[in-house]
Amino acid sequence: MSVKLVYFAWVRERIGKADELFEPPANVKTIGELIAHLAARDEAYAYAFERAPFIRAAIDRKHAKHDTPILGAHEIAFFPPMTGG
């Protein structure tokens, strides 16, 4: 099933797009595995995810950890640590 990936701040700038539809391969089961998979796509993704442990994620608009399963997700977001306020 395809998932909508959304990117924010410098993750978005480095990848060069704000969102895309993506169909994760069957062996990609968690946020962390998805990050590793995307980072291997090309140089832009590698640059965006170069500090992988530092990247934050959300599944269907709720914070998720790197070991959170992505099964059933409709929208997965990747972004740097937040700087609101």
Add this chain to the structure above:
Amino acid sequence: MAKISIQTVDFDAAAESALLSAGRADIGALVSFIGLCRDEGGTLAALELEHYPGMAEDELERLVSEAQQRWDLKGITIIHRYGKIAPGEQIVLVIAASSHRGDAFAAADFLMDYLKSRAPFWKKEHRKDGTSGEWVEAKDADEASLKRWET
């Protein structure tokens, strides 16, 4: 009851305080916090705030629910702006209302701490020399500040 707004336009803190307490006699304390855009020693032309529409509102709702469970609150208002904001302009408003000041102070402090590190907003600097500056980095101190609320 809570008011949460994510908007580009400026806000009027005094009007928001009046709105929160209008027609009520059960509020004994109202604490408001306003976050402003600093000029970083005169080098900053503007901050550009990006947010995750949908999640930002949801996350603020979750923080408000958490605050309401922890303290006896009579009302909360959170307004967070996004888009380009010039030095000296207001960025964020948090108002917490309670019967007594202790709960109002604590809730406003808690909400600001969590808002900084958990609400999906990011700041990019635009410099006066025309260069598009850096994305503001999250501070370790902000993350450490959250630990104060762990029980």
